[in-house]
Amino acid sequence: MELFINLTINGLATGMLIFLLAAGLTLIFGLMSVLNFAHGGLFAWGAYAGVWLYLLTNSFIAGIIGAIFMGIILGFITEKWIIQPVYGNHVQQILITLGFMIVLSEFLKVIWGPNQIAVTPPAYLTGSWEIGNILIIKYRAFIIVVGFLMYALIYYMLKHTKIGLIVRAGVINKEMVQSLGINIKRIFLYVFMAGAAMAALSGMLIAPYAGVIHGNMGMEYAILAFIVVVIGGMGNITGSILAATLVGLIGSFMAYYVPELSLAVNMLIMAVVLLVRPQGLFALKG
């Protein structure tokens, strides 16, 4: 029983971590119909910038702020220079964001070097609570909380604020919104910057969890995010959190019971979902 609970908590934490990663991606895809293959690059940049600041100032909060700031700047650059020229053309979007991903991850190595950098959580998030035989690592609990907060925030923004209304309307009919005197281009830019900031933030949060950051982390984690977004249904934020939890839990249990399969299981789930229900497991009608 304790084992079961421990595995569940681990799985939940991993799931939330993946959700953080996927939130920005699904936001961008769902609203702008851009599958951003550079997402992993934004994520890695956030991790590096945040960790750099964190190690420099010894303040975790400063690191988080730094990461978000980096995400916003990179999001601006990406949207303006990379995505805008190829709106509406999916093949070109795939190609160009992939190219940008290469540039981002190589540039990262130019600035911070190709070696791994070790990261530990700040003192107040180190250690764990023990309830009976159940061990709860503080940082994991922290991740779970942040994940839920993030979900609540996005959900509220999209469903209950005016900006969310505009964004959702803009997705359905860009011209209509434009004709109402709203600059939809600018709104999309903001959405992209928000998505990028989320990617960067998740990079920063994952760093102490993983213990190290390295130059190729972008692609590695991005694949996980893609998997979750596909399973959850692209652009569906609730689907994403469910899918992330599912992936996290399955991963956690698989790693314990069938470790040989744990690497492949995510891919397998995604492959099956794509084949059976390409619109995503939790996609709403339409």
Place this chain on the structure above:
Amino acid sequence: MRRNRFTDKESLLFLIIGLALFVFPFIYEDRSMLILFTQIFIFAIFAMSYDILLGFTGIVSFGHAMFFGIGAYCVSVMLKHYEPTMLLVTGAIILGVLFSLIISFVVGLMTLRLKSHYYAMLTLALAGLFLVAAEKWRTLTYGNDGFTFRVPEFFHSRLHFYLVCLVLMIIVYFGLKRFIQSPLGRILLAIKDNEQRAESLGYQVLHYKIIASIVAGGIASLSGSLYALSLRFVNTSVFTMDITLDALLMTIIGGVGTLIGPVLGAAIIELAHHWLTGLAKVHWIFERWLILFGIVYILAVMFFPNGIVGSVRKLVAKKGKKEDVSTSENIVKEG
């Protein structure tokens, strides 16, 4: 619709260059050059096969390394376990190709119904599965460490191997040229230009896409086999995304939708890789030569969607007739 005059000139050019390359190793004897050129031929074959998908059918696959890896492992495992003879090598290559044909058929059947994004994702995942399988099936593949093997007597000479690769590249070039100029190839181009229109004309788009992916898969397997033979070593890196990325870069920079483009792209990228990493001793920035290609690649997608060859062709065509060479304009739109 395509100006045959130019394409024939290109074939002639290709043939002349090919012949020059035949003579080259006899005039200029340099082992490292020989190996570099062999590498170019191998990747040219691979990039051409990729272009059948990207340039001629308009589908973006992220899992092309899958077939490359199958070819590589097929040859390597056979040579590891049996006495290396030419017959065995030929058999192993054919086996790899056959295996790839089957896999690409099954994969195509499953995946090609999906729209561009989903297709790209799914191919990425499937290639990932092969990578994991190769990592885990240690008794056969020795995991990430890989293994070395012996090659037949004939291939001990780098010159022989160079010539074989050259011949194969030329055969693949003309074979694929024939393929795309056939009525079937024309249908593929139609699908690429406008899938809905091709569908409404009564073509079973899925069938043709599967045919394209089978052809591409088989040829990719051939290049993978040659790659393993050239290294006399194989490890799981043949299944990684980097291999697919190489093909993508070569195709886009050289010229998507042309066959000579990927060959040129392969040459440019391999040569530049060779020289730039050589320059790493001069300045460390050259260690990160991929940045340069990333930037060139982005600019190419944005401003020169036809790559080097496509742009040159356009220039030549402008002189003659004012005709639009539509190559990489929007292909698959969702909805």
